[in-house]
Amino acid sequence: MAVRETGVSYYGLSHVEHAERDFQEMLDHNCTAVLLALSEFDIDFWFPNIKAVAARAKDMGLTVYLDTWGIGKWFGGEPPSLFLTNNPGNRQISATTGEPLAAACFHTTAFREYFFEICERLAAEVEADGFFWDEPHYALPKSYASITGGAGDDWTCRCGFCRRSFEAHYGYDMPKLLTPEVKRFRQDRALDILEAASRKIKKIRPSSKIICCVHATLGSYYVTENRGYDNWDKVARSDACDVFSTTILSYQLPRSFFRSITQRTVDVARRHGKCCQRWLMGYYQEPEDLGEIQQIARLYAEMGVESLFAWTYRGGHGTVLAAPRALGVWDAVGEAFGEVLER
């Protein structure tokens, strides 16, 4: 068993004395770390208490990571984006229809400045051990349905800013098709903002550990989602990644898929000398037999996963995305952590 870190995400953070009780419950559920899921609203409105809550978690012995949750709708997550509310422009544009989407174009100077300012403020003022890049992605395409593609021919971003910078690099107008050059351009730009942010964070807080968590998708010869972070080697090799992480999987998927995603995650991380992290689904869905959560955790541990997290605290209890037996799922996650954690 190689698991050295176990944790859950935590949101809705407001008052430190309430958070303290929740952190104790996490410790009782064999967590060594907490991921504070910070929406743009939280950062804008609750900043003093984010500092206090993070400090209390540290005092209680938890490792603390800051998740730039749903920011710009570039990162995964349910919260709305203040940037999109306050900026009529700087949106990702559909290549085929030219329509703006409800997602910030993260190449634009306006969004980059906004994001870097958030990262620098968090790095400077919040006592945390690191940052978590939470499922960064282009708005489209997503979910190619079959090995022949088909479902997702549209893509982003083909805004004026992206078109100008593509043309400056390649010398011709950005095609409306996902050519190899367009794919490479999207990947390079997608990593560039994370690398720049990671550098800025480490300049302020050199010990900061950066976890880069990408979608756990097939990424095979036939099927790729083209979300911009599909080339795992490119992501893991990057300075934007100290820990290579892949997201949760639906319990409805075959266990062979859990095994292959985890093997690829561990292999890619090792190839680039990075730590590896896997996630358990601890909200929304649950296996029929909750004991399976423990079996999956054991499988991950046996395969060499070093950091194991679950989304989210208390199985999402009280949210529309709660697992049907949310508190039972939370207890099962706690038991699984207790078994695999190397203390």
Ligand SMILES: [Zn+2]
């Ligand atoms: Zn763009």
